[in-house]
Amino acid sequence: MPDHPTRIDLIRNTEQALRDASLQRQMGKAMPASRRARADAVAELPEWESLRSTAAEIKDHVLANLEGYLRQLESQVSALGGTVHWASDAAEARAIITDLARSRGVRRIVKSKSMTTEEIFLNPALEAAGAGVVETDLGEYVVQLAGERPSHLIAPVVHKPTEEIADLFVRKLGVPRYERPEELARVAREVLRAEFLAAEMGITGVNFAIAESGTLVIVENEGNARLTTARPRIHVAVMGVEKVLPQLADLSVFLRILARSGTGQRSSVYVSLLTGPRRAGETDGPEELHLVILDNGRRRLLADPDLRAALRCIRCGACQNECPVYQHAGGHAYGSVYAGPIGAVLTPAYEGLERARDLPFASTLCRACADVCPVKIDLPGMLVELRARSVRTGLASWRDRMLVGAWTFFTRSPARFMLAGSLGRLAQRLVARGGKIERLPYPLSGWTAHRAAPVLASTPFRAWWKSRQGEGR
Amino acid sequence: MSRPVPPGDRPTADPVALFIERAEQVGISVITVGTHDEAIERAVALGRERRVQRAALWDTPEMAPIRDRLRAEGVEILDPRGTFETFAQAEIGITGAEWGVAETGSLVLSAGPGKPQAASLLAPLHLAVLRSDRIVPGLATLLERCGPLPSALVLITGPSRSADIGLVPVLGAHGPTAVTVLLVAG
Numbered sequence: 001m002p003d004h005p006t007r008i009d010l011i012r013n014t015e016q017a018l019r020d021a022s023l024q025r026q027m028g029k030a031m032p033a034s035r036r037a038r039a040d041a042v043a044e045l046p047e048w049e050s051l052r053s054t055a056a057e058i059k060d061h062v063l064a065n066l067e068g069y070l071r072q073l074e075s076q077v078s079a080l081g082g083t084v085h086w087a088s089d090a091a092e093a094r095a096i097i098t099d100l101a102r103s104r105g106v107r108r109i110v111k112s113k114s115m116t117t118e119e120i121f122l123n124p125a126l127e128a129a130g131a132g133v134v135e136t137d138l139g140e141y142v143v144q145l146a147g148e149r150p151s152h153l154i155a156p157v158v159h160k161p162t163e164e165i166a167d168l169f170v171r172k173l174g175v176p177r178y179e180r181p182e183e184l185a186r187v188a189r190e191v192l193r194a195e196f197l198a199a200e201m202g203i204t205g206v207n208f209a210i211a212e213s214g215t216l217v218i219v220e221n222e223g224n225a226r227l228t229t230a231r232p233r234i235h236v237a238v239m240g241v242e243k244v245l246p247q248l249a250d251l252s253v254f255l256r257i258l259a260r261s262g263t264g265q266r267s268s269v270y271v272s273l274l275t276g277p278r279r280a281g282e283t284d285g286p287e288e289l290h291l292v293i294l295d296n297g298r299r300r301l302l303a304d305p306d307l308r309a310a311l312r313c314i315r316c317g318a319c320q321n322e323c324p325v326y327q328h329a330g331g332h333a334y335g336s337v338y339a340g341p342i343g344a345v346l347t348p349a350y351e352g353l354e355r356a357r358d359l360p361f362a363s364t365l366c367r368a369c370a371d372v373c374p375v376k377i378d379l380p381g382m383l384v385e386l387r388a389r390s391v392r393t394g395l396a397s398w399r400d401r402m403l404v405g406a407w408t409f410f411t412r413s414p415a416r417f418m419l420a421g422s423l424g425r426l427a428q429r430l431v432a433r434g435g436k437i438e439r440l441p442y443p444l445s446g447w448t449a450h451r452a453a454p455v456l457a458s459t460p461f462r463a464w465w466k467s468r469q470g471e472g473r
Numbered sequence: 474m475s476r477p478v479p480p481g482d483r484p485t486a487d488p489v490a491l492f493i494e495r496a497e498q499v500g501i502s503v504i505t506v507g508t509h510d511e512a513i514e515r516a517v518a519l520g521r522e523r524r525v526q527r528a529a530l531w532d533t534p535e536m537a538p539i540r541d542r543l544r545a546e547g548v549e550i551l552d553p554r555g556t557f558e559t560f561a562q563a564e565i566g567i568t569g570a571e572w573g574v575a576e577t578g579s580l581v582l583s584a585g586p587g588k589p590q591a592a593s594l595l596a597p598l599h600l601a602v603l604r605s606d607r608i609v610p611g612l613a614t615l616l617e618r619c620g621p622l623p624s625a626l627v628l629i630t631g632p633s634r635s636a637d638i639g640l641v642p643v644l645g646a647h648g649p650t651a652v653t654v655l656l657v658a659g
Contacts, residue, residue, distance in 0.1 A: 029640060030640055033640065047480065047483070050480070051480070054477055054479060054480065057477035058476075058477050058479070061476055061477055136647070137635075137637070138635045138637040138638065138646055139635070139637030139638075142637070142638070155636075155637065156637070157637055157638070158640075161639070162638055162639035162641075165638055165639075181638040181639040181641040181643055182641070182643045184638050185635060185638060185643040185645075185646055186645075189645070189646065189647060192647065193561070193647075196557070197557060197558060197561065213620075213622055215622055221633070221634050221635060221646070222633055222634065222635045222646035222647045222648070223594060223633040223646060223647035223648030223649075224646070224647045226590060226594055226627065226647075226648065227594065227647055227648075229625075230557075230590040230591065230594065230625070231557050231591075246476055247476075248616050248619075248620065248622075249479050249613065249616050249617065250479050251612070251616055252479055252480075252482075252611070252612035252613040252615075252616050253479045253480070255612055256612065265499075265630070266495065266499075266576065266577045266578070266630070267574075267577035267578075267579055267628060267630040268630065269499075269629065269630050269631050269632070269633060269634055270627060270628070270629060270630075270633075270648075271579075271627070271628040271630075272625060272626075272627050272628075273622060273625070273626040273627070273628075274624065274625050275622040275623065275624055275625070275626070276624055277624070278624060279585075279586075279623075279624050280586070281585075281586030281587075282584060282585065282586055282589070282624060283553075283554055283555070283556075283589045283591075284557065284584070284589045284590050284591050285584060285590070285624050285625060
C-alpha cells in the first residue's frame with residue numbers, strides 16, 4: 001500500500017478542529033506565548049536581519065552545490081568509522097534501518113524526536129521487524145502512547161491538555177492519576193530511563209551535518225537525544241539531503257537563529273556535535289554509527305525553481321506559531337507530518353499536489369510566516385504558485401474555476417465591472433435582509449456558509465464620487 | 474566554490490561578566506572562586522550540603538583532588554570506566570568544562586578517555602569546573618577554536634528542561650535538575 005493513499009480533507013479536518021474546545025483552548029494559550037518568546041529573543045540582536053540573510057545565502061549555496069557537499073560529508077563520516085547509507089525514498093530508508101536492526105539482533109530501540117523519521121513512517125516498520133521502539137522526547141512519548149502523530153514541529157503535543165495526558169498515563173502505564181506537569185514528567189523520566197539502559201539501538205534526526213568534519217549536530221532541551229546517542233551500542237542518524245552545511249563556522253549563524261525562532265531561547269539546552277563513533281579509550285558513545293541520507297522528494301523539489309527555497313527550512317516552527325490558520329486549525333488538520341505554512345508547501349511537493357491540493361489555500365497570504373522565517377523562505381509566494389498550479393493542471397474544482405472565470409470576465413473593463421454592480425444590486429433584492437445577506441445560493445453558498453455578506457451600496461462609489469465633484473473642498 | 478562567510482562575534486567588553494549574567498538567566502548557578510584549591514573546597518562543601526553518597530567524576534588530573542577529598546569524606550566514588558548503569562546511581566556528576574560561551578551562558582564539554590558523557594547527564598546535579606580564561610565571547614569564536622573535534626562536543630545551557638506537558642517548564646526532563654559552575658578566576 002502506498003504511504004499516502006487519499007486526498008487530504010482539509011475542510012473537514014478544520015471543521016473538526018474548530019469544534020474541539022480543548023484544542024482551541026490549548027492553541028490559544030500556546031501560540032501567543034511562543035510568539036512573544038520569539039519576538040523578545042530576536043529583538044535582542046540588532047544584527048537579526050543580516051543573520052537571516054546570511055543563513056539564507058549559506059543554505060542557497062549548499063543547495064546549488066548539494067551533491068559535492070554530500071559526497072564530502074560521506075567521505076568524512078566514513079573516514080571517522082561511520083557508515084553512510086543513501087535512501088531515495090521512505091521505503092528504502094525503512095528497509096535500511098529495519099535491516100540494520102534485524103541483522104544485529106536489536107530488540108529494543110530508543111528514539112529522540114525526529115520529523116524525518118515521522119516522514120518515513122519508521123516506527124511501524126521497526127515494530128513489524130520485531131523491535132520495540134520508544135519515543136523519548138516527552139511530547140513525542142505522549143503522542144506515541146496516545147497512538148497519534150505530532151501536531152507541531154517542536155511542540156509535538158501542543159494540542160493535548162494536561163488532564164488528557166494524566167488520564168493517558170493512568171490507562172497506559174498503570175500509574176496513579178498525577179495531574180501536575182512535573183509529576184507526569186517524573187513518571188515519564190523513570191519509565192524512559194529504564195528504556196535507555198535497555199536499548200541496543202538509538203535513532204535520532206540531525207539538525208545540521210558539517211561536510212568538512214563529518215560532524216552531526218543535534219539540538220534539544222531535554223537531554224533525551226544525548227542519552228539516545230551516548231548509551232546504545234548502535235546510533236542511527238536520519239537526515240534529509242538538505243541538512244548539510246559546508247563548515248563548522250556556519251553553525252554559529254544557524255544555532256543563533258534556530259533556538260530564538262523556535263522557543264525564544266538564546267541556545268537550546270543541549271547542542272551535541274557528534275563526530276564519528278566512540279573512540280579508543282572512551283566508555284560511552286556508539287560503537288557503530290550509521291548515517292541515513294534521505295531524498296524522498298527533496299531532489300525533485302530542488303529541481304523546481306519556484307519552490308526550491310523551501311529546502312532552506314530548519315524546522316524551527318516559527319511559521320506555524322505565527323500563522324492565523326494554523327493557530328485555529330492545529331497541526332493535524334494538515335493531514336501530514338509537516339503542518340502550517342511550511343507544511344502547505346512541503347506536503348504538496350513531497351506527496352503530490354493532487355493529494356494535498358487544498359493545503360495551499362489554507363492561508364490568508366498575510367505574510368506573517370515570511371516575516372518570521374529565519375531563512376527567509378517566501379512561503380506566501382510559494383502558496384500562490386501552488387494555487388496557480390492546481391488551476392493549470394485542472395485540479396481546481398469546477399465551481400472554483402467558474403467563479404474565478406466570472407470574476408475575470410467582470411473585472412476586465414470598467415464597463416463590465418459597472419455591469420456586474422448593476423446586476424448584483426438587482427439580484428441582492430432577492431436575498432438581502434436588513435442590510436445583510438445571510439445565505440447566497442450555489443455557487444456562491446460557500447461565501448455565506450460561516451458569515452453574512454454585506455449588501456452592495458445602493459449608489460456605486462464612482463457615481464457617489466462624481467456627485468461630490470461639484471461640491472466645495 | 475565561493476561561499477557566504479558567517480559573521481564573527483559581536484565584541485564584548487567583559488565576556489566573564491556576560492557569561493555569569495547569561496548562565497544565571499538560564500538557571501545555571503555560578504560560584505566564583507579565586508583558585509583551583511578553593512574550587513576543590515567548594516565542591517567538597519557542596520557534596521556535604523547535599524548529603525551526597527555516590528559521586529561520578531571525570532578521570533582527569535584536575536578532578537583527582539576533588540575525588541580524593543570526597544572519598545575521604547566517605548563518599549562512594551563510582552568507577553569512571555563504569556557503565557551507564559553505574560553512573561545512573563550518582564547523586565552528583567562532577568566534570569570539567571573546556572569552554573564557556575558568554576553570548577549564550579553555555580558550558581562546553583568535550584568527550585574523551587576518562588571524560589564520559591554520562592558524568593554530566595545522569596545525576597540530578599551537574600557540577601562543572603570552568604576556568605574564566607576559557608570563556609569566549611560567542612559561538613563564532615568557540616567554533617573557530619574548538620577543533621580538532623572530539624567524538625562528542627556538547628554545549629550545555631542550563632538544566633535539562635521540557636515544556637511539552639501543559640506548556641509548563643519542567644526541569645530535569647531527562648538530565649540534571651540543577652547545573653552549578655565553579656568559575657575559577659584565571
